[in-house]
Amino acid sequence: MTARFHRYRIATRNAPLTAAPIFRTIVNRADFCINCGICQSACPYDVHERQVASLELRVSSPKTSAPDSLSSNPQPLSWLDVPKMADPKSHNCTNCFHCVNECPVGALSLSGNPDFHTQGDDFYKTEAITAVIFEADSGRVPVSGAGYRGPFAGEGFDGIWTDMSEIVRPTRDGIHGREWISTAVTLGRRPKWALINQSEAPANIEIGIPMIFNAADLPAVPPELLDWILKASLETQTLTLARAPIGKEPWKNPSAVLSSADASLPEYFSSLKISELDLTGRAPDQWLDCWRQRKKHNPKALLIVKAPLDTRLVKTYGQLALAGVETLHLRGSWRGLALCGKHLTDALRLIDDHLIDAGVRDEITLIVSGGITAAEHVPKTLLCGADVVALDLAVLMALGATRFDSSGKTLKLTGPWLPPDPKIAAQRLKNLLGSWRDQLLEILGAMGMRDVQRTAGETGRMLLNEELDKEFRGLFSPAQAADDPRYG
């Protein structure tokens, strides 16, 4: 809205967790190790080091060679003085097998860390959680060598590839032109025509990234959790959806969006510029009345309407949008599923299509939450039809909560969680947003997009495994006897 040019950036800095790192590989040193130290020079990641010799040991150790009378230099330590190899620091290991291969006596071996697979739950694997932890630690884009190593494709988010453009419009310039890509989005009703009188303009709010926090569904432990999220969202100029009523006047934080299911509201609601109406617990036929009632309360404010994500309710969403709802927040399950059982991505595409058919899609803002736990989920959700995504479980992962149960309606923490140092907690969330924004820019750059708002519902810019696979299989006639020994 302001004419002043302003470059949006998120200040990231290192904010590592104090809790013990989660690692995959355990390096074992057999007792027949000859302490030659070749492994120490073989490993650039400091897995292998010698024990630190104590001063007493050095002083009391017998000299095994005659003193060099020609030199005044102190004698180097003899072989007997050299301390033994310390236990390997397995958390540094990158599973490269270099030390295993270099060891002259075969004393080193690698094995899996049994703890590695006890993180997360049966849906969220440790690899997904450690990726988020890395991003929150450093704020950087995870980069590595060697090609992709995962499964060919999957369902939901894993069944989508974003498209790219080989030779493109001069709107992008790879890593050098990133600053010209806008990630800003506007929440609120978008009028269909230009307004002469600006005072008629509906309430809307611009945020710098298409990502907000959804704290309303998170378990309220530890008590400072909301403060950390609010601090991070204030400093990144985004928003946090938080359950009302809450203490300590968080509404004074301009980035807080109070969420309430009630019609009777505390007094401070009337002064809020933005709030959320949670319709999750109500029957869909009451939604419209409920929204009207609440809208009357404070007609000037931007009111986000939160409803469960369910393709069976497309008509109801359409009615809400036609009636004038500005912003719709559709929430999927913790695992990225709609209530009807479809994947969030598939459900969202159907809903987006329906809203386009109803002629209202361009007027409203869609916020989508639930199961968005990786950087690549953001552009994919946007392409499927969202304008903004709301992060919830990813917040907990970033703060080091690695043991939880995401199967139910509410998220349960199932294991001990050592929350991070309060000084760095908000920084970790900023790092997460910073890293995810940078990764979003990579994808936008590859697509040749200059404005994130243009990706919303841009299904032509994605490749669906479902469609490609069908075409691919169609090339081959059905298998005959698969147990024919000639086939292989």
Place this chain on the structure above:
Amino acid sequence: MTLAMDKSSITFLNRPPASNLQPLSINPSPHHAWKRIAKWKVSYTNACIDCGLCVLACPYGVHRRLEGTLKMAQPQNAECIGVPCEKIHPDNFCVKQCPFDAITVTPNPEFDMLGDARYSADLMASLWHMAETGLPPPEHLYERRVGNSGGGFDQLRFRFKKTPHEQPSANDLLEINIGIDLNKRPTGPKIRIPVPWYGGGMSYGSVSLNVMKARAMAAMAWDTFTSTGEGGYPQELTPWKDHVITQVATGMFGVREETIGWARIVEIKYAQGAKPGLGGHLLSDKNTPDVSRMREAVAFTSLFSPFPFHSVYSVEDHKKHVDWLSAVGRSVRSLSDRFKHTAPDILVSAKVSTPGDVDMVAVGCYYGGVNIVHLDGGYGGTGAAPNIAKKNIAMPIEYAIPKVHRFLKEEGIRDEITLIASGGIRNAWDMAKAIALGADGCVIGTSDIIALNCTRCGNCDKGRGCQHGIASTDEVFAQQIDPEWGAQRIQNLYNAFSLDLRLICWRLGLKNIQELRGRYDLMYHMGNQGSD
């Protein structure tokens, strides 16, 4: 048969009987002996009396006596085919043969630490086996044909005409022609390679000069090609210049008229499969003074190539680009004494990634005048790429090949263009499948590197680079790869690949690998099972 075919046979004949090939005959210094991680662990209990019955029983040479003694040596675990041996060789299974039950065979837990879904532990170990011996591993030792990615090549199987029990004679295999033409246009030099693959671009900077030399030597031995990658053309590679492709990428690092003239083929890299839509990444620590001199950049700064070519925003721009390279190549080669006896014209290849409109891109490349369209699929290798780009941008090569092949066919230009596939081609079986999907040939990179002991730990970009000395320009690290030793390993791998390809063709009843192109009827998709 053409001359190139003869060359291929010679290469092949120089080696057979391939079992006589000396593994690792070059410089077996400790740094160069790669101990294959064993799949099975064989151990003796105290009950062993060193009777040596197991030595006689084992067909794979797992059990040996310590030389000059009657004592049993440490078992050669890497050769053991494990528990399945009981069924395959019921009379030779050492555990059963031992009169004192002193032998145990258990899975080696360390083997599980290797590999990932795309390159399974079995696949990597089989590549190491091939690099070591020059032969495909025993059928029962590793699953060498497919990985565990659950899609694409891993879901495709051949409909062979012959059963696995029918074995070809050496002559049967030799009769099969696996060579391909790189220039199918009526004009320009005819370049034929005796095997349907050449090496992909790995830049000076991402890998060391020793690795580039090893690949170039192996390419020369097999009369095929390797590519310089985008980091410039080091002078040291010129002894093999007839087998080195000059790559011209968006960063234009080290591109000089001379380096374009050196090559018989110039490759324009529009995009890379592992990071489509992003330029190359060379992180600061690997940009050593030598690398930066080649790239004409400041040492120890991160170098990110731009994306895309700023001179190419349309097919017409692309054509100008191709014309420029051809003209430079021709003039350098015809003016210089050095190339007096070589053909002045060069071939141009366009390396593109696999977006949704990849078929249109391929046609555009053709009209721009290139000879080779090189598709680099999304799951290809890289020295450094954001993880988000490796998985999520552009489609895998398996989907792109038939799309392009069929579109070019409909346009009536399929037989004027050489379609090369890369990006996730792991071995001969993937190559055969890529060809059956519609490619003419393949480009391989990661398997070359695995032959040099890469374990795919993914640290190529970190600090000074790879601790194995492959993807590193650090002086100390890079010494671990002796070019000659590396070339021998890659040649061994290529020998095994060529044997596997010939075997596949023979079992399909084909005499020429070009007959396999676009033969969807010779494959089936595992996912289609039960649908009929």
